Amino acid sequence: MALSEVVHKDRGKLRIHESLDELSTDLADYIAELSEASVKERGVFSIALSGGSLIGLMGKLCEAPYNRTVDWAKWYIFWADERVVAKNHTDSNYKLAKDGLLSKVPIIPSHVHSINDAVSAEEAASEYEFVIRQLVKTRMVSVSEVSDCPKFDLILLGMGPDGHVASLFPNHAVLNEKSEWVTFLTDSPKPPPERITFTLPAINSASNVAVVVAGEAKSEAVHLAIDDVEPDCPKLPARMVQPTTGKLVWFLDKGAASKLDGDQFYKS
Numbered sequence: 001m002a003l004s005e006v007v008h009k010d011r012g013k014l015r016i017h018e019s020l021d022e023l024s025t026d027l028a029d030y031i032a033e034l035s036e037a038s039v040k041e042r043g044v045f046s047i048a049l050s051g052g053s054l055i056g057l058m059g060k061l062c063e064a065p066y067n068r069t070v071d072w073a074k075w076y077i078f079w080a081d082e083r084v085v086a087k088n089h090t091d092s093n094y095k096l097a098k099d100g101l102l103s104k105v106p107i108i109p110s111h112v113h114s115i116n117d118a119v120s121a122e123e124a125a126s127e128y129e130f131v132i133r134q135l136v137k138t139r140m141v142s143v144s145e146v147s148d149c150p151k152f153d154l155i156l157l158g159m160g161p162d163g164h165v166a167s168l169f170p171n172h173a174v175l176n177e178k179s180e181w182v183t184f185l186t187d188s189p190k191p192p193p194e195r196i197t198f199t200l201p202a203i204n205s206a207s208n209v210a211v212v213v214a215g216e217a218k219s220e221a222v223h224l225a226i227d228d229v230e231p232d233c234p235k236l237p238a239r240m241v242q243p244t245t246g247k248l249v250w251f252l253d254k255g256a257a258s259k260l261d262g263d264q265f266y267k268s
């Protein structure tokens with residue numbers, strides 16, 4: 001049960017939790033509900049994951065009741081960002097998700113779309129975009145009504161203390177990528193340096209985007225990403241997450257929410 005659910009006038013819905021345990025339960029409920037709605041409407045559920053603490057916080061999906069009630073065979077899995085390392089490397093976001101989630105529920109292996117780790121970051125990004133393009137053609141992934149971008153049913157993002165989301169880092173040229181759906185970088189400030197990432201247009205075309213953030217160390221970035229602040233902050237990657245027609249939800253714990261300006265919210 002969310003400690004409080006409030007709506008920011010233009011930064012989406014905030015679900016602020018007393019503990020990580022509550023946050024994890026609420027996150028599992030939210031994902032299960034979106035999966036059910038999407039399977040009902042489209043017959044499939046396309047979901048893009050990130051790395052970091054997010055996967056651990058999704059852990060309740062492997063437990064009752066979700067492990068039995070979610071229609072796992074209808075899930076199509078993608079990564080909003082991935083490190084260009086072997087799939088069995090400890091830095092791999094695929095490995096993190098496989099060990100923590102995908103190996104514990106009956107997902108169909110051919111529905112798991114990870115990157116080609118045997119090529120350069122540049123090639124991996126363009127191959128990944130090609131794979132997504134094929135799935136857009138068959139409507140396993142929807143298409144945006146307002147751009148030619150894929151419209152994932154759900155994109156899950158974590159956020160770093162510097163305000164990065166996916167592998168979109170502050171002041172990095174990847175933030176300016178407007179024509180590709182997936183791009184690459186070889187100089188990530190957070191190791192490892194070689195990564196692929198969804199671009200802002202791809203993220204902002206999703207039906208639903210959830211940003212999951214825990215811990216007081218990220219409270220300043222949360223404040224800069226959500227509250228009305230002075231000129232420079234619009235460049236914070238997390239603040240540039242602004243779904244065009246989709247819904248934005250922030251899953252926060254008390255620590256992460258501790259610097260938010262309460263005046264900007266109203267009860268949902």
Ligand SMILES: O=C(O)[C@H](O)[C@@H](O)[C@H](O)[C@H](O)COP(=O)(O)O
Pocket residue numbers: 050051052053054081082083093157158159160161164165166167190
């Ligand atoms: O591959 C990555 O590095 C991640 O996708 C990255 O964007 C992550 O989500 C944030 O850095 C938050 O990570 P934490 O939740 O572990 O702080």
